[in-house]
Amino acid sequence: MSKRINAKHKLDRRVGENVWGRPKSPINKRDYGPGMHGQRRKGKKSDFGLQLMAKQKLKGYYGSISEKHFERTYNEAVRRRGNTAENLIGLLECRLDALVYRAKFVPTVFAARQFVNHGHVMLNGVKTNIPSARVKPGDVVEIKEKSKNMALVLEALQSAERDIPDYIEVDPKKMTVTILRIPEFAEVPYPCTMEPNLVVEYYSS
Template structure:
């Protein structure tokens, strides 16, 4: 299974931030955009530009979700009761690929999408190969028996780069995770500041 380093690093450089908190990110050495004019692009952003950047950063963090899919998640969040920004984060964190990444079954969110697509994951005993599948509290997610010894999985489990958040109960010896609750925005361990309120402003213009 290939790792899409170029895509991750391109996103990091475009945002000017190490959005996944990875030690090998090029932003750690070069905090400017890609291309020959990257160092000169430091103009002040308009309100629209700030909102657009917040949307691109959040969308990129979850594996560069397509615009159509991301907008649908926003529409669903806006229809729910409560704060739309909180609802948006809750729906993004319920995506199966996000849960797989949070549980440290894979090293990146891009690998998580591919891992689910290739049929390596079961939810409540049934194979699910849709990365955008919405997990519910109480669902048990597990790595398929044949996939538990894959180098990708073993590398991710042993990585000290990030911790498993407390809204997941993970047993790495069995490669299972129970989704205990939908997290609030403050519960999600983003390495950089995310601003879902600006994303809401962007779509509600």
């Protein structure tokens, strides 16, 4: 089992929340941390501990983002005008794999990364296999013709587990998705509490 797959199962219990809102999340049955010391009484976290947890939770939510890439995304958010926390969320939501996940073409963010990596997606008519590719408002993402009948895709589209947010437009027949605008933090349908302001504090300290 890879480190990333393993992390997928442990993150919920580590942060004490159902990060992706999955019905099979281990936190639904075991609301304590992973490992042999997981049931120990938890002490009060320091400010740094809260900031670190917020960063790990937000980074982990988007699946397979490395520490280096996440910090690079944060630095770009800082360079942009406006609120850094809002900019960070906007940049994360404009990733190609995040958009594929939001459109419900796949069941999980981990599947979204693999789906893009394997060349099943086109961006503005061009095959794109880079999960972190930036999608701009008005860009059209489409599932390749040969991939539209994959069981993974058909089951995900029929799932009632997640709702499609208002800032994207999905055509389930053509299997296309267009990002209408860069979302604000309040618009993003996170199933758990995210605190991007604490992430900013983490990197600023």
